[in-house]
Amino acid sequence: MPALLLAAGLAVAPCGGPARADDAVQLSITIKDRKFDPAELHAPAGKPIVIHVKNLNTIVSEFESSDLHFEKIVPVGSEGVVYVRPQQPGRYNFFDDFHHETQGSLVVQ
Amino acid sequence: MLASLLIVFREVFEAGLVVGIVMAVTSAVPGRTIWIAGGVGAGVLGACLVALFTSGLSELFNGSGQEIFNASILGLAVVMLTWHNVWMSRHGRELAAELRATGEAVASGSKSLLALAVVVAVAVLREGSEVVLFLYGVAAAQGGASWSFVAGGLIGLALGSLVCLLTYLGLVTIPARYLFGVTSALIALLAAGMAAQAIAFLEQANIITALDQTAWDTSWILSDSSFLGKALHTLIGYVDQPTAMQVVVYAATLAVIVILMKLFAAPGQRHHQPRAA
Numbered sequence: 397m398p399a400l401l402l403a404a405g406l407a408v409a410p411c412g413g414p415a416r417a418d419d420a421v422q423l424s425i426t427i428k429d430r431k432f433d434p435a436e437l438h439a440p441a442g443k444p445i446v447i448h449v450k451n452l453n454t455i456v457s458e459f460e461s462s463d464l465h466f467e468k469i470v471p472v473g474s475e476g477v478v479y480v481r482p483q484q485p486g487r488y489n490f491f492d493d494f495h496h497e498t499q500g501s502l503v504v505q
Numbered sequence: 506m507l508a509s510l511l512i513v514f515r516e517v518f519e520a521g522l523v524v525g526i527v528m529a530v531t532s533a534v535p536g537r538t539i540w541i542a543g544g545v546g547a548g549v550l551g552a553c554l555v556a557l558f559t560s561g562l563s564e565l566f567n568g569s570g571q572e573i574f575n576a577s578i579l580g581l582a583v584v585m586l587t588w589h590n591v592w593m594s595r596h597g598r599e600l601a602a603e604l605r606a607t608g609e610a611v612a613s614g615s616k617s618l619l620a621l622a623v624v625v626a627v628a629v630l631r632e633g634s635e636v637v638l639f640l641y642g643v644a645a646a647q648g649g650a651s652w653s654f655v656a657g658g659l660i661g662l663a664l665g666s667l668v669c670l671l672t673y674l675g676l677v678t679i680p681a682r683y684l685f686g687v688t689s690a691l692i693a694l695l696a697a698g699m700a701a702q703a704i705a706f707l708e709q710a711n712i713i714t715a716l717d718q719t720a721w722d723t724s725w726i727l728s729d730s731s732f733l734g735k736a737l738h739t740l741i742g743y744v745d746q747p748t749a750m751q752v753v754v755y756a757a758t759l760a761v762i763v764i765l766m767k768l769f770a771a772p773g774q775r776h777h778q779p780r781a782a
Contacts, residue, residue: 467709479710
């Protein structure tokens with residue numbers, strides 16, 4: 397039955413999907429030498445955000461944010477994409493969960 | 506050393522809560538040890554496989570392979586937990602009271618044990634694959650694992666296993682006549698939390714976009730990245746800023762489990778039924 401609910405959720409998705417992808421803010425960031433580049437991203441409030449993260453470290457990363465509620469493993473040399481729901485103005489931190497010295501933030505205005 | 510200790514402890518802790526609950530739930534079922542151990546073993550093996558194929562997995566479904574995989578195995582665990590609770594609402598009492606010593610109980614109990622072994626395997630696989638990726642990544646970068654790094658991992662594993670043991674020991678101190686109700690409620694909440702987490706993964710992959718507004722924000726009371734917040738996240742699916750869709754799915758999963766348990770409850774025992782959720 398929960399599987400049915402999941403299926404129902406999937407069926408609903410296409411209605412909102414394409415429209416949202418169009419007006420989403422696209423952001424790119426790389427992880428290199430255990431640092432985010434740029435260390436600070438900017439996005440307007442109230443719009444969905446797509447973050448493309450490329451791992452140029454020599455070690456696997458987990459791109460994660462408690463503030464923005466995402467976690468994504470990014471293997472060496474590959475690019476990961478996370479979709480973030482529209483946010484209120486503020487500063488939201490993200491980090492590499494495998495290397496906590498790697499910290500960055502998203503400023504929503 | 507500290508990094509490997511913390512990461513291993515955190516992941517083993519989360520899987521340990523689930524394993525501890527399953528051990529308590531099955532404390533009256535004969536032959537459970539082999540099933541739970543099998544679940545842990547399958548989970549560890551699965552974790553290594555997932556870690557090994559992470560790059561390939563990530564690239565599936567336009568880069569959303571990880572999210573779809575996580576959501577799928579969480580969905581599988583939800584189905585197994587639901588099935589277990591429904592099965593127990595029908596057979597739990599006879600199993601505990603009359604058939605404990607007989608071979609028949611082993612035969613009928615093993616169906617439910619299989620479902621819970623799958624749940625254990627899923628929990629270990631999810632948390633374990635991160636441990637494997639992290640440990641392997643660091644070891645590869647260092648050109649081999651240092652002693653302190655290995656020691657940190659082992660201490661983390663020991664501390665995490667202790668949590669599993671304490672969860673189990675804490676739950677089995679509950680008097681037998683309440684244990685069934687308490688564990689049924691725990692399993693139902695665990696399932697609802699996993700269903701909501703599956704939704705979070707599908708939202709992160711942009712597969713579910715409906716009802717994506719934040720339902721409430723309780724991060725000022727209890728952040729879900731704090732220690733207690735994380736424990737509650739694993740146990741009952743606590744999220745400090747859930748989307749409306751997560752709340753809907755959480756409530757729907759709970760409702761479905763309670764309704765199915767009532768529908769399939771053993772005749773004549775309805776008024777004894779567990780106070781699930």
